[in-house]
Amino acid sequence: MSKYSGVKATRMVIEYRQQIADHCDVVLVDEARVRAAEANLVDGLTATHMAETFQALSDPTRVRIISTLAQQELCVCDLAAVLGMSQSAISHQLRLLRVMGLVRHRKEGRMVYYVLDDEHIQHLFQEGLEHARHGRRGVADRSS
Amino acid sequence: MSKYSGVKATRMVIEYRQQIADHCDVVLVDEARVRAAEANLVDGLTATHMAETFQALSDPTRVRIISTLAQQELCVCDLAAVLGMSQSAISHQLRLLRVMGLVRHRKEGRMVYYVLDDEHIQHLFQEGLEHARHGRRGVADRSS
DNA sequence: TTGACACCTGAATACTTGCTCATATATTAC
DNA sequence: GTAATATATGAGCAAGTATTCAGGTGTCAA
Structure with a gap:
């Protein structure tokens, strides 16, 4: 820890x-x-x-986790299902995101639900999405 | 390459x-x-x-490079002086930033001047700065 | 209590990264 | 031409990272 x-x-x-x-x-x-x-x-x-x-946002798996949680609260199990990855891998990444302060968790029985911590993260995510979608020429074009 | x-x-x-x-x-x-x-x-x-x-923004050295170039154009040598790091280290990072499309360069004789590529990068940088300055409780507080 | 389930975590492993050091290229001055 | 300067780059190393695997904790139901 x-x-x-x-x-x-x-x-x-x-x-x-x-x-x-x-x-x-x-x-x-x-x-x-x-x-x-x-x-x-x-x-x-x-x-x-x-x-x-x-x-914290520099890994595709974490970006997709944030993208998913930006829409709705979700438990670890369902997050793993959505991303098509192992529960363990998702759990490791969620801990990182939690420690970094990007997500919060809420326990309900044996389930644990995760949400984005604040709307500031949403802003960062959206800015990144904008930048990725337009104004993106592809990395390979700039190797000179 | x-x-x-x-x-x-x-x-x-x-x-x-x-x-x-x-x-x-x-x-x-x-x-x-x-x-x-x-x-x-x-x-x-x-x-x-x-x-x-x-x-591209996930390293303190690169953040400081971007921070410097957000204010003004600068050559590699002066960038190295501002950041107190070796010319080689800065040059390596600048190549990364160039390939990632965050900065542009302009040759003038034997000097090479770098600037931010567009204001989109500025936005991202500013968002990150906001998030770092307030709403920051410190990583250590969240280890639970 | 026993078992199933949802989740967490430490170790191991393969991969990635940021620097230094030595060296290469290119421009300018002599 | 040679020397000095500004930058770029490849190799190498120490450190960091993302996953898998094996096993651990806590909750619920029978």
């Missing part, structure tokens, strides 16, 4: 601090722009939080 | 088809809801595209 309790985030922040501490021997090309960029850059902790949220 | 030319996407789609093909022996709890969910589920290819886009 401790595996998901912010250990990774902490490690990332430590790494980030080390990066900042490391001296950078690259010569600056446009110092004014560099200073401006440094001033407005999102801090390492925020960047890590953002990356974690996006990472 | 072929590593980034849609090979992964293709593999994911193949996996997805296998999942669908595998028969699911879990008993349905609420068949009506399952049928409804199946009908509205995003298809595997779209889910894969979405996951790829989110994945």
Whole structure:
């Protein structure tokens, strides 16, 4: 359980601090722009939080889980049936989504029902869907 | 180069088809809801595209690159200086972002300047930033 | 109590990822 | 031409990830 309790985030922040501490021997090309960029850059902790949220949505299985839960509450068993995957695999992913704060669960007898945690997730999902549906030229076209 | 030319996407789609093909022996709890969910589920290819886009933003380094480029165009060298990382590391990540279609580049002599590809990326980035800044209780609080 | 069921979880495994290091390419200055 | 500079890239490694498998917990019904 401790595996998901912010250990990774902490490690990332430590790494980030080390990066900042490391001296950078690259010569600056446009110092004014560099200073401006440094001033407005999102801090390492925020960047890590953002990356974690996006990472929660960075797997097709999880995207499809979110897509399903965006419509209605569903139990683990039915989610597995809808996605055509094993109950175990879905359960593992649901735990991840739960720890990341994207879904909530509600126990009812031996069943466990999952829903999206808030409408913020819906927004992110919709933005991603928009971007995937239009303005998508296909990854292979951009290899140059 | 072929590593980034849609090979992964293709593999994911193949996996997805296998999942669908595998028969699911879990008993349905609420068949009506399952049928409804199946009908509205995003298809595997779209889910894969979405996951790829989110994945592009699922790393703190890339988030910070996007954050920097959201403000202004910058060359690789200065980007490396702003982020306090090696030129090589930044260049690798920029290639990824380029192949994923999040950034564009412009050559000027021996310099290469990068910008965000479109404002759609800005939207996604902003949504992520909102979500990270408020409504964030911290990953560790949700381990139950 | 016994068994069935819905779900959870740890270990194992194959795969993916982000960095560094060394090196390659391309442009500019001399 | 040579040297210096800006960027790109391939190999390699350490770390992370998604699934399967085997087994565990808690609930319900007979």
